[in-house]
Amino acid sequence: xxxxxxxxxxxxxxxxxxxxxxxxxxxxxxxxxxxxxxxxxxxxxxxxxxxxxxxxxxxxxxxxxxxxxxxxxxxxxxxxxxxxxxxxxxxxxxxxxxxxxxxxxxxxxxxxxxxxxxxxxxxxxxxxxxxxx
Numbered sequence: 523x524x525x526x527x528x529x530x531x532x533x534x535x536x537x538x539x540x541x542x543x544x545x546x547x548x549x550x551x552x553x554x555x556x557x558x559x560x561x562x563x564x565x566x567x568x569x570x571x572x573x574x575x576x577x578x579x580x581x582x583x584x585x586x587x588x589x590x591x592x593x594x595x596x597x598x599x600x601x602x603x604x605x606x607x608x609x610x611x612x613x614x615x616x617x618x619x620x621x622x623x624x625x626x627x628x629x630x631x632x633x634x635x636x637x638x639x640x641x642x643x644x645x646x647x648x649x650x651x652x653x654x655x
Contacts, residue, residue: 527628530621533608536592536601547589560587568595568639588641595639603629603636608643615654618642622655 531537542548576584595604605625629638645651
């Protein structure tokens with residue numbers, strides 16, 4: 523499987539100046555009269571080097587939280603520094619590792635100290651993913 527940033531751009535429309543306005547998860551969020559504001563969003567320190575993991579059963583709102591985090595990041599940081607990737611169609615842990623290396627190598631080419639945000643969704647669908655990172 524050939525990895526390139528154009529393919530990653532499909533899941534990251536903000537890289538090409540598009541907004542999250544048409545994101546299906548956030549569209550549902552915006553359509554609600556009462557909007558869920560997960561408490562975990564207040565606990566995240568996005569300006570520091572951290573690794574966060576959201577765990578829980580299917581359908582409890584993890585992807586929803588990730589999309590809210592992305593929206594928050596895009597207000598503060600350059601869009602090309604934020605990577606979202608859903609592992610639904612990923613073939614292996616090796617492909618995930620290659621995807622991450624590709625993103626980091628490209629984004630750090632001009633600024634080796636730039637803060638990058640990697641948001642990986644549905645990683646549990648990738649067998650033995652932790653062996654490759």
